[in-house]
Amino acid sequence: MNLTQPNCPPSSGKEWSVEELKSRLDKREKLFVFDVRNAEEFAAGKLEGVEKLPTLNLPYFDILERGGKDDVAACVAAVMQNADAPVLPKRESILTVCAKGGTSALVAEGLRKAGFDAVNLRGGMKAWGDFYEFKAVAEERAFGIYQVSRPARGCLSYVIASEGEAVVLDPLRHAANYIEFGRRQNFRIKFVLDTHGHADHISGGRALADACDALYLLHPYDAIHPVDVLPARVSYEPLRNGQEFSFGRAMLKAIHIPGHTLGEVVFLLNEKYLFAGDSIFIESIARPDLGGHGETWSPLYFQSLQKLLRLANETLVLPGHFSRAAEANARGVFAATLGDLKRNNEGLRIAQKTEGEFVKYILASLPVFPPQYVDIKRVNAGLLAVDEEKASELELGKNVCALAHAAQA
Amino acid sequence: MSEMKFDRTLDARGLSCPMPIVKARQEINSLAAGQVLQVLSTDRGSVKDFQGWAQAAKNIQLLRQATENRDGKEVFLHYVQKKA
Numbered sequence: 001m002n003l004t005q006p007n008c009p010p011s012s013g014k015e016w017s018v019e020e021l022k023s024r025l026d027k028r029e030k031l032f033v034f035d036v037r038n039a040e041e042f043a044a045g046k047l048e049g050v051e052k053l054p055t056l057n058l059p060y061f062d063i064l065e066r067g068g069k070d071d072v073a074a075c076v077a078a079v080m081q082n083a084d085a086p087v088l089p090k091r092e093s094i095l096t097v098c099a100k101g102g103t104s105a106l107v108a109e110g111l112r113k114a115g116f117d118a119v120n121l122r123g124g125m126k127a128w129g130d131f132y133e134f135k136a137v138a139e140e141r142a143f144g145i146y147q148v149s150r151p152a153r154g155c156l157s158y159v160i161a162s163e164g165e166a167v168v169l170d171p172l173r174h175a176a177n178y179i180e181f182g183r184r185q186n187f188r189i190k191f192v193l194d195t196h197g198h199a200d201h202i203s204g205g206r207a208l209a210d211a212c213d214a215l216y217l218l219h220p221y222d223a224i225h226p227v228d229v230l231p232a233r234v235s236y237e238p239l240r241n242g243q244e245f246s247f248g249r250a251m252l253k254a255i256h257i258p259g260h261t262l263g264e265v266v267f268l269l270n271e272k273y274l275f276a277g278d279s280i281f282i283e284s285i286a287r288p289d290l291g292g293h294g295e296t297w298s299p300l301y302f303q304s305l306q307k308l309l310r311l312a313n314e315t316l317v318l319p320g321h322f323s324r325a326a327e328a329n330a331r332g333v334f335a336a337t338l339g340d341l342k343r344n345n346e347g348l349r350i351a352q353k354t355e356g357e358f359v360k361y362i363l364a365s366l367p368v369f370p371p372q373y374v375d376i377k378r379v380n381a382g383l384l385a386v387d388e389e390k391a392s393e394l395e396l397g398k399n400v401c402a403l404a405h406a407a408q409a
Numbered sequence: 410m411s412e413m414k415f416d417r418t419l420d421a422r423g424l425s426c427p428m429p430i431v432k433a434r435q436e437i438n439s440l441a442a443g444q445v446l447q448v449l450s451t452d453r454g455s456v457k458d459f460q461g462w463a464q465a466a467k468n469i470q471l472l473r474q475a476t477e478n479r480d481g482k483e484v485f486l487h488y489v490q491k492k493a
Contacts, residue, residue, distance in 0.1 A: 038457045038458050038461040039461065040461075041457060059458075059461050059465065060430075061427075061458060061461055061462035061466070062461075062465045064427070064431065064462075065462075065465045065466050065467075070434070070435055072427055072431070099426060100426065102426055106427070389453045390453070393453065
């Protein structure tokens, strides 16, 4: 069931909304992407489907120089006449994208003049980055679990509702989306929990708790910025290992698992569902070096994972991130049983070996450290204030909270 | 930082992509070789776009970029010189 609010204006044939794009990507429709942003922004965050999309990056200022005119659409039409014109498919839909959708609309217009089937992504990569999708994971008699994702970023958050009361786990930056969902589903948000101090995205936790008069909880270890070693300026209630949250007929229990961060906490719902935050993902496990202490935190992480490995194999693991859209199950939900993950997830397989082997594996599988992650942690700790534009820039592209491995290469 | 000398200003504040570069190209065309154009923009994306444009265009050089706070709003300044 797709619960995404269909309140977007219907898109014309010349433009697709991000909702329309998502539904076409889910259906694996054939699509060629023509991205006219500068090379750096393009490299930081590409449009991806379930499978890799054929994509060409030609920045709009290159088009202007090559076309030599003052009008972008006219330049595109001129460039496509040149001998060195970029090779674009004649019979497929070409989706033009840029940062905010303005320039790419002109590019699409130029391509149509040149005889191509081109359509613009309305709102560009900004709109795509800000797009949220709500999916039901389970709707049992006692409670409903909803997975809330930002597909462009690979970020997952959760709403658990029971008898008119709800908990929101790891709300992403746009808190209004959760408030609106609660209003439509008719529940009151009682607790807002962050599994840890996030490095890859700006948390919506404090803002959401303020807006719904809910309690905001975070483990106190993650209220200290690991690089600056400064205390957070955001107010929070301290989250403890073993702490229980009851709402409606549901019971959520906190398990402290230091590793990815010192204050990482995961939650077990009715002994059946594990909200794993940044620990176990579907194809990988979280990296322990984003706080800048990979070598000392890796052994701690190994011990923490042992706690999770002792849970029942039937436990459904609901991760805090995905790396590839293809990790989703047939219903588009990112979830797998612990038993399956013990067999198929490389990091978790090695976590079942010795600590020495695990630490060696971890330290050999660390992807590059995105420099903006230090600032994102500052924003989340209330040590740095940013405007909307800067926030979007910090959050551009896919998260890299997981270990690198063959499947992602 | 020393004051940057320039011959003309293009006020592109409030304009969104692609207009700052479209208009800067027009201004550059009417400048003499060696003259410098100052561009004011409120579009954060203009910073990397001007860098990319300077590489793509053969007749210009990006001398300097700066950020200033004017009336509580971030303004991005680009100094573009027309080459000989």
